[in-house]
Amino acid sequence: MENVVLIIHLLLALGLIAVVLLQRSEGGGLGMGGGGGGGAMSGRAAATAMTKLTWILAIAFIATSITLTILAAQKSSGSSVLDRITLPAGQDAGAADAPSSPLGSDLLPPAQGDNAPLVPSAD
Numbered sequence: 001m002e003n004v005v006l007i008i009h010l011l012l013a014l015g016l017i018a019v020v021l022l023q024r025s026e027g028g029g030l031g032m033g034g035g036g037g038g039g040a041m042s043g044r045a046a047a048t049a050m051t052k053l054t055w056i057l058a059i060a061f062i063a064t065s066i067t068l069t070i071l072a073a074q075k076s077s078g079s080s081v082l083d084r085i086t087l088p089a090g091q092d093a094g095a096a097d098a099p100s101s102p103l104g105s106d107l108l109p110p111a112q113g114d115n116a117p118l119v120p121s122a123d
Contacts, residue, residue: 002071009064016057023050 024047 002068002075005064005067005071009061009068012057012061012064016054016061019050019054019057023047023054
């Protein structure tokens with residue numbers, strides 16, 4: 001079910017992209033808008049049909065988005081991300097939280113001697 005809705009969603013996205021790119025630019029921002037030409041449909045009728053098709057595809061796209069969200073929420077209900085963590089064999093959940101050694105000794109630099117400078121000199 002989820003795969004079918006996802007495929008429909010992707011097809012709607014591609015169709016919506018194509019319809020938006022095929023629409024005639026009314027602002028003339030790039031100077032490519034329009035041009036005369038005798039077709040079966042007048043310019044205004046074609047624009048109205050493309051606008052209606054854009055609205056239909058947009059509403060269907062939003063509907064499939066909401067449907068996919070609901071399906072994903074139902075699929076993951078009752079489980080947590082922490083429930084999916086697998087521990088190594090022989091280790092219980094309490095031992096996973098506590099570190100095996102104190103953190104302070106791992107963070108210190110190795111000792112070089114008592115009279116060694118902390119920062120190397122630029123000599």
